[in-house]
Amino acid sequence: MNQTAREWICLLKDLEKPVKYLKGMGEKRSGLYEKLGITTVYDLLYHFPRYYLDFTCPVQISQAPLGENCILRGRVVKKIPAARIRRDLTVYKAVFTDDSADITIIIYNSGYAFDKLQLDCEYFLVGKVTGNMLRREINSPQIFPADMCDLVQPVYHLTEGVSQLLLRQSMHEALKAFDRFIYEPLPKWVMQKYKLCSLEYALKNIHFPQDMHACEIASERLIFDELLTLQLGMLMMKERSRLSSGCRMKDVSIDDFYGSLPFTLTNGQLGAVNDCIKDMCGESPMNRLVQGDVGSGKTAVAAGAAYFAFKNGCQTALMAPTEILASQHYETMTEFLSPLGVKTALLTGSMTAKQKKLVKEGIESGEYSVVVGTHALVQKSTVFNKLGLVITDEQHRFGVEQRALLAEKGEDPHKLVMSATPIPRTLALMIYGDLDISVLKELPKGRQPVSTYAVTGKLRERTYNFIKQHLDEGRQGYIVCPMIDESDSDLRDVKSYAKKLSEGVFKDYSVGLLHGKMLPAAKEKVMEEFKEHKIDLLVSTTVIEVGIDVPNATIMVIENADRFGLSQLHQLRGRVGRGQFKSDCVLITDNPTDEVKQRLKILSSSSDGFRISEEDLKLRGPGDFFGSRQHGLPKLKIADMSRNTDVLRSAGAAARDILAADRKLEKRENACLKELVNMLFEKNLSDN
Structure with a gap:
């Protein structure tokens, strides 16, 4: 590459042009793309596939697992006449084989798709295999000709009005634009040291890879770019804050x-x-x-x-x-x-x-x-x-x-x-x-360990009796209910649940209610009454996650615990055990899947928040780690910090080396990186 730094930035700016100017786009279609967060050609290029359909390794029909999505390859050997079930439902069937077994294709209300199927022609089918070992079916599959060119196809996040085919066509046009304005943001020594492919190769093979190996090479480069840009920005922010103190203090005794x-x-x-x-x-x-x-x-x-x-x-x-x-x-x-x-x-x-x-x-x-x-x-x-x-x-x-x-x-x-x-x-x-x-890492003296138990809803009545034991000893407790999106229905559920408890099993106790939609003064009043022990049992949403410190509270029950992240459950659990009395936490779930059991077992067996957060990160990834994304971290498009830790370390080392030699990214070889850092952090500030 012989471009000057100025030319590089101009090329990058060209990719920041509105996506509506791409061939086949226009004003109306670009409005649909905007719903996907795509407003420029650059945004489109960095709208990465969710996953890929890999037609290079189809599953034999006889080996296809029931209830799972599969890719099958075979031929149509029989077309069954259409059956009109009712006025608005016509069912079309065809028998499909790969010589290991047969499967019945079922198509609803689409004579066009059925007519396109030709006897003795080979196709790929993509869909969920149902039925039993003797009679297999595949309902409304995606159908592709077996002689198609692209044997690895990207699958993108979509919005209404934008199909996979349309988005792939747009992506081809965006890549043509990139060919005209090609640039390489990484210095050559970084690419060589970390064995990275070119950005041109990466963008072409993340969208239209020849095979999954090419996709992996492309993915590693783009993940590296994203984590490098992020860490460069963070380190430069740190450097700026180091410039001078307007309030340098003297070392006085406290x-x-x-x-x-x-x-x-x-x-x-x-x-x-x-x-x-x-x-x-x-x-x-x-x-x-x-x-x-x-x-x-x-x-x-x-x-x-x-x-x-x-x-x-x-x-x-x-x-x-x-x-x-x-x-x-x-x-x-x-x-x-x-x-x-x-x-x-x-x-x-x-x-x-x-x-x-x-x-x-x-x-x-x-x-x-x-x-x-x-x-x-x-x-x-x-x-x-x-x-x-x-x-x-x-x-x-x-x-x-x-x-x-x-x-x-x-x-x-x-x-x-x-x-x-x-x-x-x-x-x-x-x-x-x-x-x-x-x-x-140490807990102050006097903090009591909290015993944690995970149970199913079948033990709810026994759990209520366990709460009563605490209350009868003069202690207080919480019952926490999830509110997923603070909808009116969620709110009604919390209110009706508190009412049911206060009029039923806990009618002999004082039951309070606390939720996020209450006015601040009303919240304060409930909290004060709980602190003063005018309330025995507080039914609450996660509004109590931070801020309530009642040493007399020794029992917490968390309903639908499977709806919370582990770190949030640990935070909630921290509201008890704050005084001199032994404390307990009961996690109730009505959805005891293997995954839920595994997550709740981690919480029941450990009180180390750092270990729990590591497990939470592995299970959920950083995007969901904090619930809604309010933590000021630029949103990552392809990197996953819980899975890409090796690349994270490499990119961090590269960022430190780059800044050690060029603190403000002023050298020609770093001009494009500087522009990418500015773009990432400017976009993050405007999104928050």
Whole structure:
């Protein structure tokens, strides 16, 4: 390649032209493609197949497993006259053989497809084989001539109005456009070192491979590109944050903070506080993640960092994702810091205009040294006097840009992120690639282990009696119900379930209800009543996943546990066992498949959140690891960080080598990579 850097970027920009200009596309069709997230030729090229139909290895009819989709090759030996079952249903049948066995093709209401079948002609059939060992059938199969050219065919995500055939035709046109504007983003030395094919080969063979081996070679290159671009972006963000600190602090003692605490910090907590202090005294702003399992004591670390900032004359802002969690952090920070003369304020969206005005005046004047709140902290009307430390909790719920908005309230303030979701280190390095990491693995003294049991719905009544045992001992409990999409039907189910329990098996106990669609004031009221033991049993959705700390709660039952991810179940379980009493968690499922049993067994046998998160990642992949994608990580099109760990490591090593030689990607050989990094992160910010 002899293009200049400018030419490379121009070629890339040409592929960013609207897809409607491709041959055979037009305005109307491009509108359909937009529903698939395809607006440019580049988007189309990177709309990768979900899987492939590999006609090179058809299954013999005699060996075809029943109930599974198969590819068969054979010939039509008999066509049976059409049978009109009713006015709107005509059934066509044909006998198909490969000499190992026969199978009956059944086609509904399509005389055209039936007429196209020629006796003694060979075809491929794609579909689910049903029937029994003596009489096999295949209903409404896809039918392909056996002499077709493409023996490996891509299958894409579609939308109404776009067929596989149409999308394949469009892809051929996009590849022709790529041939005109061909570019190679990787430096030659990277391709040679990691034995990667060219981008031209990769794009052609990911869409229309000659065989599955060619597809694997193409896939490895595209996965490498995606993970390299992502890690380059993360490392460059980290580098930018290292430039200079607008609030460099002096190393002052906080022994009075340690002495005032009603407990002794664990070694992990002390280490994390010391990490923060060391960072805040450095020339660059702190960018640190404190990652710990449920109940590992992250808030105490945050309080220590905030007190250090206070002793250096700086304010701290702590942003939480929900008002419930913000209120709890406010109470905890006040408890830890008020004896030391630190004034703390709470700022949330549900406060009255007058309350907000008074708090914001106190923030701007410097009266409050620590401010805890929700998104209200990033509003333009919230002005800080001297913001030196920004703390965000449950970072993956915010996204990169919201953390940046809060940081803009000060002059390059120090940033501390707390995550109660134990994340496998490989994934943590990707999501928090611009941060240093401190891990809390020890649990503070006094935390009780939680015994966990997985049962089927047949034991529901016995489980209710188990709850009563806890309540009769003066303890409290939770019953958690899933809400998949917070639809009205889900909400009715939660409400009716709570009503049924309060009027039935738990009529002699006080039963409360908590769900996400309640007004903040109503939620607060229920939580306060639960904390004050005015409520014995709280029926709740996952709104309790973070933010409720009731040491007297010792029993949790999670209904339909198969609908939750393992990490979320572990988070929920962490709401009990927070006091001195032995605690239990019961997982109920009415769907005891082998997969569900395997997942729930992992949770029942381990209390190590990091091990559980590793298993969760293997089972579900990073796309579903956090539920809805709110963690600020650019969406990956082809890479899977739970399966492509080797490529992840190679791409990470390449990213570090590239930036070591060219910190800002200014060399000609890196110009295209720089443009790809910008495209990836700009698109991510606009999507969030």
